Amino acid sequence: MLTIGQLAATAGVTVRTVRHYHHVSLLPEPERDASGYRRYSAQAAVDLIRIRTLADAGVPLARIDALLHAQPTEFAAAITDIDAELQRKIDQLTEHRRRITELESGERLVLPPEVVAILDRMRGLGVSERRVRLERDSWILMQALDPRVMPQRVRDKNAGFDDPETTRLYLACDQAVDWDPHDPRLDRLIDDLDAWEIEHERDSGRPGYLKLVVSRISEASPAWQRIVDALAHRALQRRTAGHGN
Amino acid sequence: MLTIGQLAATAGVTVRTVRHYHHVSLLPEPERDASGYRRYSAQAAVDLIRIRTLADAGVPLARIDALLHAQPTEFAAAITDIDAELQRKIDQLTEHRRRITELESGERLVLPPEVVAILDRMRGLGVSERRVRLERDSWILMQALDPRVMPQRVRDKNAGFDDPETTRLYLACDQAVDWDPHDPRLDRLIDDLDAWEIEHERDSGRPGYLKLVVSRISEASPAWQRIVDALAHRALQRRTAGHGN
DNA sequence: GGTTGACCCTGACGCTACGTCAGGGTTGGA
DNA sequence: TCCAACCCTGACGTAGCGTCAGGGTCAACC
Numbered sequence: 001m002l003t004i005g006q007l008a009a010t011a012g013v014t015v016r017t018v019r020h021y022h023h024v025s026l027l028p029e030p031e032r033d034a035s036g037y038r039r040y041s042a043q044a045a046v047d048l049i050r051i052r053t054l055a056d057a058g059v060p061l062a063r064i065d066a067l068l069h070a071q072p073t074e075f076a077a078a079i080t081d082i083d084a085e086l087q088r089k090i091d092q093l094t095e096h097r098r099r100i101t102e103l104e105s106g107e108r109l110v111l112p113p114e115v116v117a118i119l120d121r122m123r124g125l126g127v128s129e130r131r132v133r134l135e136r137d138s139w140i141l142m143q144a145l146d147p148r149v150m151p152q153r154v155r156d157k158n159a160g161f162d163d164p165e166t167t168r169l170y171l172a173c174d175q176a177v178d179w180d181p182h183d184p185r186l187d188r189l190i191d192d193l194d195a196w197e198i199e200h201e202r203d204s205g206r207p208g209y210l211k212l213v214v215s216r217i218s219e220a221s222p223a224w225q226r227i228v229d230a231l232a233h234r235a236l237q238r239r240t241a242g243h244g245n
Numbered sequence: 246m247l248t249i250g251q252l253a254a255t256a257g258v259t260v261r262t263v264r265h266y267h268h269v270s271l272l273p274e275p276e277r278d279a280s281g282y283r284r285y286s287a288q289a290a291v292d293l294i295r296i297r298t299l300a301d302a303g304v305p306l307a308r309i310d311a312l313l314h315a316q317p318t319e320f321a322a323a324i325t326d327i328d329a330e331l332q333r334k335i336d337q338l339t340e341h342r343r344r345i346t347e348l349e350s351g352e353r354l355v356l357p358p359e360v361v362a363i364l365d366r367m368r369g370l371g372v373s374e375r376r377v378r379l380e381r382d383s384w385i386l387m388q389a390l391d392p393r394v395m396p397q398r399v400r401d402k403n404a405g406f407d408d409p410e411t412t413r414l415y416l417a418c419d420q421a422v423d424w425d426p427h428d429p430r431l432d433r434l435i436d437d438l439d440a441w442e443i444e445h446e447r448d449s450g451r452p453g454y455l456k457l458v459v460s461r462i463s464e465a466s467p468a469w470q471r472i473v474d475a476l477a478h479r480a481l482q483r484r485t486a487g488h489g490n
Numbered sequence: 491g492g493t494t495g496a497c498c499c500t501g502a503c504g505c506t507a508c509g510t511c512a513g514g515g516t517t518g519g520a
Numbered sequence: 521t522c523c524a525a526c527c528c529t530g531a532c533g534t535a536g537c538g539t540c541a542g543g544g545t546c547a548a549c550c
Contacts, residue, residue: 002389005497010355010389015498020537035545037498042382045389049354057341061536079345086342090335096302097331100324109294110255137287144247144255144290250526260527265508280516282527306507 002040011048018048026051026065057082058089107136114154115139121161131174169196179223186223190230197231198238247285256293263293271296271310302327303334352381359399360384366406376419414441424468431468435475442476443483 008015021027027048030040047068054064059082067078102108108116119139122132142150160166172189179186253260266272272293275285292313299309304327312323347353353361364384367377387395405411417434424431 002386003498006389010385014537016537016539019500024536035498037545042385045385046352046355050348053341053344053348053354055536056337057345079348082345083342086338086345090338092301093331093335093338096298097328097335099298100302100327100331103295103298103324107291109298110291136291140255140287140290141247144251248527259508261508261510264529269507280527282516300507 002042002045004038004040007040007045007048010045011052013048013052021048021051021061024061026061054082057086111136111139111143112150115150118154118157118161121158125161125167126171127174128177131177165196166200169193173224173227176223176227181222181226183223186226190227193227194231194234197235247287247290249283249285252285252290252293255290256297258293258297266293266296266306269306271306299327302331356381356384356388357395360395363399363402363406366403370406370412371416372419373422376422410441411445414438418469418472421468421472426467426471428468431471435472438472439476439479442480 030038033039253263278284
């Protein structure tokens with residue numbers, strides 16, 4: 001006959017675990033010896049190890065008792081289930097293994113690959129990391145609030161970077177964020193942006209594309225504020241002139 | 246800006262999980278809007294997903310915060326650790342998958358293969374299942390109480406079944422359990438056992454081999470009781486006669 | 491025959507990572 | 521205006537044990 005410690009060692013569990021199984025009636029309480037110690041038969045060792053085998057496989061203790069007393073058919077079916085579940089867990093862990101290797105760059109975990117590609121493309125073009133992050137954040141919000149518009153935005157963005165002039169202006173704007181609002185280079189940039197805006201509006205029929213791109217950052221940058229104001233002024237002039245004709 | 250529900254959906258967790266992370270200071274509490282609702286930035290989504298990636302990989306929440314603020318070197322080392330741990334878990338689950346397929350026959354889980362082979366050999370020879378189970382239980386107790394003697398016992402057992410006469414007697418004894426103690430076949434069996442005992446004692450120098458094998462079952466079987474008594478009587482006679490010489 | 495260390499007992503609280511009420515207020519669309 | 525679907529805090533519940541606390545027992549050694 002075995003003491004509780006010997007039984008536990010045989011099954012590779014702690015004494016506490018055996019007592020817990022008694023408590024939840026998963027393993028029957030054995031006879032006690034003269035001093036009140038529990039004394040176990042070899043059958044108890046077999047039972048305990050079968051319980052552990054199922055518990056290790058992820059079966060909740062509450063289900064194990066019924067399972068061990070089930071008919072062979074049900075038992076076999078349950079085993080098949082448990083096996084499938086184990087395989088699913090293995091696949092998940094494998095996937096998690098892959099994901100933690102991508103932890104350094106958080107965005108790969110959050111955004112779809114097409115968008116990550118755009119962000120990488122921006123970095124490749126020399127866009128500042130600050131700007132890339134703002135872009136990233138706007139994609140995340142877009143994804144959370146209205147993911148349906150994302151494919152179109154992806155196409156627009158890529159089209160923009162496919163065009164050298166658009167790319168040049170984008171980079172210039174990115175640089176200009178830190179300029180003094182009276183920097184003489186701004187006049188030239190505003191001219192170019194205005195020209196780009198006119199041409200782009202004609203081509204696509206969708207105005208204000210550039211404004212969308214810059215709006216979020218403009219408030220924090222005096223230089224950008226000047227650009228936005230100037231462009232709005234010119235657009236208004238054009239529209240007034242157009243109506244006047 | 247995102248509500249808590251939108252944030253949770255983006256990260257694939259429940260609202261309760263996000264609040265829990267606030268509670269344990271894993272994710273900082275964001276600003277509230279006019280009505281007291283939490284409002285999240287896109288950065289919060291990135292942070293939350295990074296937390297989940299680690300949590301999914303089995304890292305305790307208490308470690309995650311430190312990990313995310315660690316130096317790149319420590320971080321990389323930790324990731325390597327976590328990855329190894331994941332692989333270990335995968336291997337374990339694979340092993341558990343194998344083990345649950347052996348659940349039908351509990352003994353394969355409890356006993357080493359050599360012993361299982363002996364039990365299978367007994368079944369193959371036609372030993373009753375009751376006897377096999379008693380044998381199994383005695384092996385389990387042996388394993389729990391003094392595993393060092395097992396290899397020798399394995400050799401002895403197999404040697405016994407390698408010998409046709411020993412095997413024949415073993416099977417006869419197994420059958421005899423249910424016989425009436427006055428069954429005439431018992432006389433013949435006792436003669437054979439006595440002869441075997443004499444021969445075996447001479448060969449091995451270790452007496453009482455058979456008694457060891459049968460002792461546990463004898464009390465419950467009247468026929469066995471008669472066998473044991475008769476053999477003990479004859480052995481005593483021999484020894485007295487021997488001393489008398 | 492006393493002591494020591496390794497066991498055994500019961501009872502109860504602690505832990506992780508949330509789930510799940512209860513009992514409220516807010517928002518947005520029909 | 522109303523309803524469903526959100527949001528809030530606070531608090532208790534869950535699984536599967538771990539870990540004291542405060543005792544008694546056993547086997548071996550001195």
